[in-house]
Amino acid sequence: MGQEPGGYRRALDLFEGVVCGVPRDGWDAPSPCDGWTALDVAGHVIAGQYQIRALALGAPPPDPADDPRRQVAGDALMAWRTARKECAAALTPEALRRPVPVGSLGELPLGDYLGAYILEPLVHAWDLARATGQPTRLDPDLVHHAFATAHVVAAPLRAAGRLGPALPAPRGADEQTRLLAFLGRSA
Numbered sequence: 001m002g003q004e005p006g007g008y009r010r011a012l013d014l015f016e017g018v019v020c021g022v023p024r025d026g027w028d029a030p031s032p033c034d035g036w037t038a039l040d041v042a043g044h045v046i047a048g049q050y051q052i053r054a055l056a057l058g059a060p061p062p063d064p065a066d067d068p069r070r071q072v073a074g075d076a077l078m079a080w081r082t083a084r085k086e087c088a089a090a091l092t093p094e095a096l097r098r099p100v101p102v103g104s105l106g107e108l109p110l111g112d113y114l115g116a117y118i119l120e121p122l123v124h125a126w127d128l129a130r131a132t133g134q135p136t137r138l139d140p141d142l143v144h145h146a147f148a149t150a151h152v153v154a155a156p157l158r159a160a161g162r163l164g165p166a167l168p169a170p171r172g173a174d175e176q177t178r179l180l181a182f183l184g185r186s187a
Contacts, residue, residue: 005096005111011118011142012084015045015125019080022132027076031131032185033124034164036068038131042076043068045124049083052117055110056087056095103156119146119153123183136187138176147179154182 047064096111157163164184
């Protein structure tokens with residue numbers, strides 16, 4: 001088993017808890033991600049695990065936004081746990097030191113990249129919870145770290161058409177609500 005950084009592991013645990021809570025008939029529910037169902041959201045996060053595994057192994061990473069449903073053949077929870085296990089096994093100390101490309105930011109060691117990557121499973125846990133009627137309160141510490149990451153990655157994602165425009169947050173909103181609004185989601 002690999003050496004996952006703590007915040008990253010906690011974000012994956014939170015996402016897994018939401019996947020476990022999806023009712024059997026809830027996978028076709030529309031999600032806050034435009035044009036995606038709950039199953040698409042799960043498939044996207046599963047594909048993200050395969051992307052990280054590829055980075056850990058020094059292989060070309062797949063695009064997690066490319067047809068996310070194909071990642072979920074059959075049972076979504078089983079598909080998630082398989083992807084997570086395979087990814088974790090690749091996160092050796094050597095792999096965590098491996099420099100990985102981070103767009104216009106250059107390169108970072110994979111372990112540092114995973115510290116910022118918590119934004120993905122965290123926000124998509126909220127998307128999946130929202131789509132399937134589950135509680136949507138996120139870990140405040142993870143939200144704080146994810147918000148810092150969001151400020152760094154939002155502009156290039158918006159320019160690439162992978163993130164919608166920010167929405168205004170209600171006056172006096174908590175950090176989770178502000179993060180979600182910044183990412184184009186209304187809590």
